[in-house]
Amino acid sequence: MDFLQPSTMAEALAAKAEHPGAVPIAGGTDVMVEMNFDKHRPPALLDVTRVSELTEWGMDDGRVRLGAGVSYTRIIDELGDRLPGLAMASRTVGSPQIRNRGTVGGNLGAASPAGDAHPALLAADAEIELQSTAGTRVVKAHEFYLGVKRNAARRDELITAIVLTPPSGPQQFCKIGTRNAMVISVAAFGLALHPDRRVVRTGIGSVAPTPRRAYAAEEFLAAELESAGLWESRAELPTALAREFGEKVKAAGAPIDDVRGTAAYRLHSLAVMARRAVTWAWTDYRTARGT
Amino acid sequence: MTTPTQATTPAAARTRTPIGAPGRLENDAKGGVGTSPQRPDGALKVTGEFAYSSDLWMDNMLWGVTLRSPHPFARIRAVDIAAALATPGVVAVLTAADVPGRNVFGLELSDQPVLADDVVRYQGEAVALVAADHPEIARQAAKKIRVDYQVWEPITDARAALGHPTWNRLHDHPAEDVELSRSAAAIHPKGNLVRHLKIRKGDPDEAADVVVRGEYSVGMQDQAFLGPESGLAVPDGEGGVDLYVATQWLHVDQRQICTALGLTPDQVRLTLAGVGGAFGGREDLSMHVHGCMLALHTGKPVKMVYNREESFFGHVHRHPAEMRYEHGATRDGTLVFVNCDIYFDGGAYASSTPAVVGNGGTMGIGPYVVPNVRIDAYGVYTNNPPCGAMRGFGSVQTAFAYEAQMDLLAAELGMDPIDLRVRNAMAEGSVTPHGQTIDSPAPVAELLQRLREMPLPAEPDGADIDLRSLPGGVANSTHGEGVKRGVGYAVTYKNVAFSEGFDDYSTARVQIEAHQGNPLVVVHTAAAEVGQGLVTIEQQICRTELGVENVIVHPKNTDVGSGGSTSASRQTYMTGGAVKLACEAVRDRILTLARDRTDAPLDDAALVDGNIVTPSGAVLMSIADAIGEAVIEETREHHHRPTEEIDPETGQGFAHVQYSFSAHRAVVDVDTELGLLKVVELACVQDVGKALNADAVVGQIQGGSAQGMGLAIMEEIVVKDGKIRNPSFTDYLIPTILDTPPMPIQVLEYADPHAPYGLRGVGEAPTISSGPAVAAAIRQATGLPLTRVPIRPEHITGT
Secondary structure, three states: OEEEOOOOHHHHHHHHHHOOOOEEEOOOOOHHHHHHOOOOOOOEEEEOOOOHHHOOEEEEOOEEEEEOOOEHHHHHHHOOOOOHHHHHHHHOOOOHHHHHHOEHHHHHHHOOOOOOHHHHHHHOOOEEEEEEOOEEEEEEHHHHEEEOOEEOOOOOOEEEEEEEOOOOOOEEEEEEOOOOOOOOOOEEEEEEEEOOOOEEEEEEEOOOOOOEOOHHHHHHHHHHHHHOOHHHHOOOOOHHHHHHHHHHHHHOOOOOOEOOEOHHHHHHHHHHHHHHHHHHHHHHHHOOOOO | OOOOEEOOOOOOOOOOOOEOOOOOEEOOOOOOOOOOOOOOOHHHHHOOOOOOHHHOEOOOOEEEEEEEOOOOOEEEEEEEOHHHHOOOOEEEEEOHHHOOOOOOEOOOOOOEOOOOOOEEOOOOOEEEEEEEOOHHHHHHHHOOOEEEEEEOOOOOOHHHHHOOOOOOOOOOOOOOOOOOOOHHHOOOOOOOEEEEEEEEEOOOOOOOOEEEEEEEEEOEOOOOOOOOOEEEEEEOOOOOEEEEEOOOEHHHHHHHHHHHHOOOHHHEEEEEOOOOOOOOOOOOOOOHHHHHHHHHHHOOOEEEEOOHHHHHHHOOEEOOEEEEEEEEEOOOOOEEEEEEEEEEEOOOOOOOHHHHHHHHHHOOOOOEOOOEEEEEEEEEOOOOOOEEOOOOOOHHHHHHHHHHHHHHHHHHHOOOHHHHHHHOEOOOOOEOOOOOEOOOOOOHHHHHHHHHHOOOOOOOOOOOOOHHHOOOHHHOOOOOOOEEEEEEEEEEEEEEOOOOOOOOOEEEEEEEEEEOOEEEEEEEOOEOOOOOOHHHHHHHHHHHHHOOOEEEEOOOEOOOOOOOOOOOOOHHHHHHHHHHHHHHHHHHHHHHHHHOOOOOOOOOOEEEOOEEEOOOOOEEEEHHHHHOOOEEEEEEEEOOOOOOOOOOOOOOOOOOOEEEEEEEEEEEEEEOOOOEEEEEEEEEEEEOOOOOOHHHHHHHHHHHHHHHHHHHHOOOEOEEOOEEOOOOOOOOOOOOOOOOOOOOEEEEOOOOOOOHHHOOOOOOHHHHHHHHHHHHHHHHHHOOOOOEEOOOHHHHHOO
């Protein structure tokens, strides 16, 4: 197995072009586990930890450009105000040691339906920046996940950054696991209210072959908020509305039974999480904490 | 100040000593029996310098790997090793035909092949071995071994394997037997029954005012030790072998290895390598014979280390159990009868199943006085993973059932569940269902009453939510919505040491000499230190009995007699007792030497603080002066009082050496909408007879409580069609620190007059009573029957 260690972005892209089968490795919290269990044996590993553009974040025209190799710990510590949903999701990743190593780029590369970052990225309308020697392109999060552990990156491309707009409204993230820390999600839900655009965004995880948005639920809630004038009035969110939103989120799931949970439980928990999350988010909006 | 050391002192003189072999443990901690000195290996472990068995190393060693069956039940038609053997770097490929002695091993019944030669009976059964000069080469070569299997349908249900399609419905009518559907249903030649234990006490037809019935099941728990199975076998060039291995009982390993290798005990020498946890999972052989076979075949040292996935197939697990209980009581809550049927799924090979059935059966109704008892406990062969020893050993499973029954009965009677338990509690002088009179303190009622008096944790006040205190934790699934609190109690008793007539003695060798004017003691036993702190206890006993400070713990090996198994909560009792006896013999010889140097009467003299002193404390001379140039060494065996086999028809007999007693109160917050849990507090009261090391006792209670709680709420090897679906720590979940609550603990010390220092074994009882208390709390919070553990979220939500 080859081990490639580029130190600049140009070298990294050249290496990826030359070795399209090379698997990029940053924290190794997923790649190394797969290799240690002998599940995956790539022809080459491409160590991206020496490429500084990948391991930093910065502001670009009012948006956050998050290097794909920034650790979850740094997102929690440095970006809790700018990316609250992603920071909440990051807190649920593994253990402190795993959060010190693991990256959103790794989550995107693996594209597991259970990746913790995905629902938050979907809810935040994140964009994924992909680079190759041929150039740079941007893919919207909801177009990035193509199938179980398949994503939109071409074999010659590296996932280089995630671009997110700081929120205009509250965000929430909830996850179900069968222990209270260090657990892979049985189901997860991300929610962002975007009062500037009067839209609602969601992301659901571990309940379908890919992370996905609950489109019908988003449109339903946005329309209800609009028609009742709730964006302006900031009145209480009707309980029945929260409940119906939960049911519509649930309807977007298509889970399976597996060793971590039953399909029925996953759907049930999705409805409960969505109902609770929208209630919390709306309370934040009413008290303007989330704006 | 001496730095703690783990010097690489040669343990086996005939071969070179590997890097990572254990050295003599010494430190400058002080303190005898009843204090809590630092453990001699503590600093090494905390700083990461302690060598575990997976750290063993020798130059030029080979790496061994195991090829395992992917099928739970199949005939092996042919094995083709040519391609594997032809792989560059591969030195040997061995199969059943290469086993030099008898191709069989087993703890209680020799029923398991070292390498499968005809039939594989579980997924993961060892079929072939590869040695290569690099572990990766060995692993890849093993994949090239072609095994032609004729795959059979596995038998995976314990009751079906016995042909018992129905539960015993009446008092003393045996379960209905039906013709097994086909001849292949016999997994072993003599059939699928490993053991049927019957207990018959009193009148099975006694009538009761109130009767409650319940069916319960317990999933398969794993020991989940952190140090994977590993060891290093070093050939001595003369046909023998030195094995460095992490294990629980060196001498029972040695016996089985000798049988399989066709060698004598002097040719097979074992040394305990650093053990990263055990909990019963290292009682059976893992890589022992395999490593020795490869070493003897190649003439080179061979190291084997399982990875985490292989570890799930490399050791036995806790028996899953299916149980049906029937409790009858008078209106005032006095138990009249208990009838129960208990099926332990032993998997493909017997391992400890007979003894697990013995414990599960004899203590199967809990620490209660009941005049009429019928118990049928079965241990069964299936094609599931083999099950054997795990902390609590047969008693963990039944406690979930009998304690749930006590709560059910209390509810039926409208009684407080503690009052019901206290009314029926055993005490000293009570007679067990197997007819043994409890002849030392049995403070069952006091444990419960003390728990009841302990203050309850504060209710959440709703302000300033800390997600970590809520079900789901930082996963942010509730801010208090749907959360209900429940409180549950459970009490248990558990035998200490081996039972039913087995003489599981321990041996200790104690040496003393004067070193630079100070007495220096070396204590040598073969009793396995697996993390529990026996090495500390050995030092403490020597310090107390010989009045010295400096005590070195010799590496544990087979150069000294058997220390018995590090299991059954027995080592402080048994090996501690042996160390005490050896110290007493050494003390006698010191006093004999002293008589040459003084005319003072020494019959009542004691050894204190390095001196020989009179009963009034006057110093007669120093121990070092008494010893002079002599080296005094004494070896003693410690045998507990004999027990009896129980009657095969009535189950009556003096079966157990000693009992330990513990009780728990669990407080659990349940998110009733999502089925997620937060154990808020787990309080324990346990009688330990005498706490030789109070900190270690509390540590055992904390660890045991967490392990029992784990089975109640998350720990399960999920097996479907004979195959393990979650062989990883990603999906086999054990409690993290955020799942483990504060544990108020009260330790009682009611001495057992039959035991050294009056002590009771500590390690297992808390593993037994904690889980049932947690389950009871969840039932109280939810109002659901929850008859299966681990309790999963969907059991609570009904989805």
